[in-house]
Amino acid sequence: MKELCYIVDKKFLFHFNEEELADKFEEIISKQNFIENQKKEIFQGLKNGINSELYSYEDFAANEMEACRIILENKYNVPIERKYYCSFREYLIANQKGIDLISLGYKDKYFAPELREIRKGLEKGLDVSIYDDNSKYNFEQMKIIRVGLEDGIDVSWYAKPEFDYKQMSEIFLGLSEGLDVIIYAKPNISANEMVKQRHKLELKKEFNRKLSKILGN
Numbered sequence: 001m002k003e004l005c006y007i008v009d010k011k012f013l014f015h016f017n018e019e020e021l022a023d024k025f026e027e028i029i030s031k032q033n034f035i036e037n038q039k040k041e042i043f044q045g046l047k048n049g050i051n052s053e054l055y056s057y058e059d060f061a062a063n064e065m066e067a068c069r070i071i072l073e074n075k076y077n078v079p080i081e082r083k084y085y086c087s088f089r090e091y092l093i094a095n096q097k098g099i100d101l102i103s104l105g106y107k108d109k110y111f112a113p114e115l116r117e118i119r120k121g122l123e124k125g126l127d128v129s130i131y132d133d134n135s136k137y138n139f140e141q142m143k144i145i146r147v148g149l150e151d152g153i154d155v156s157w158y159a160k161p162e163f164d165y166k167q168m169s170e171i172f173l174g175l176s177e178g179l180d181v182i183i184y185a186k187p188n189i190s191a192n193e194m195v196k197q198r199h200k201l202e203l204k205k206e207f208n209r210k211l212s213k214i215l216g217n
Contacts (some may be wrong), residue, residue: 013041021046024094028056037062052081068090077102084108090115097123106132113139130159138189139166150171157185166191174198179205 012056016022022196025046029039034056041062045052048069055068067088071078076095078088079102092110094101099122101107106118114134121128131137131145144165148155170191175183177198 013038014039014063017048023093025052028053032056032058034058034155037064041065041069044073045180048073057085060085064088087112087115090119094119094122110139111139114142117142117146121149124150126150130155134166136161140164142184144168144172144185147207151176157181160187162187164191167194170194177202177205 014025021215028042034042038058042052042056042065045055048065050069050072052069052117054072055065060068063206064085068080071088071092072080074095076092077100078084078091078095080088084091084107087110087132091101094115097119099119101115104122106115110118117133117139118128121131126146126149128146130149131142131157134142137145141161145155145159145168150206153172153175155172157175158168163171167187167189171181171185171194174184179198179201181198181201183201184194189197
């Protein structure tokens with residue numbers, strides 16, 4: 001039997017062996033102004049037997065389209081809806097690692113950078129409930145709390161909404177160096193002032209170390 005080849009979009013040459021798929025592809029790409037990489041994801045979806053129309057929006061970046069396509073192909077629990085745009089890749093990566101963020105409740109109100117911090121925490125087996133409330137923390141705050149948990153630091157010193165990211169970072173650095181951060185771990189002390197206080201504590205710690213060495217202790 002002779003195999004037919006239907007060519008759609010002569011500029012990029014998308015080849016189909018079924019006229020129905022070729023017509024569907026042409027119908028989809030004619031509605032919006034897609035670039036080549038976007039068309040490739042629509043094309044690949046149709047070839048793989050999925051409904052490419054679900055992610056065929058010209059404002060979807062090609063890599064987001066790719067994530068949608070893989071989600072559909074693997075039947076992951078991620079609704080292909082516009083409200084999740086820019087988050088599909090995070091949902092995909094999580095599912096590929098056995099983490100169903102949607103079922104865990106991380107959906108509508110979460111943005112990709114926040115999902116990334118939650119996903120990374122779950123991958124490490126951390127208690128992400130300490131920082132997963134994005135009404136209290138932005139993704140930068142989430143990150144410094146997550147890193148502290150990974151490093152075994154007592155994040156209760158700075159896992160508080162009243163500290164901004166820079167303040168959290170200074171407290172984190174102090175704790176990492178074994179400093180007595182109680183002196184500056186206060187919301188009313190600016191991050192710049194915290195830097196000064198931390199440096200003073202570092203100098204004091206180094207002085208005591210050298211003095212102890214001199215005294216032979």
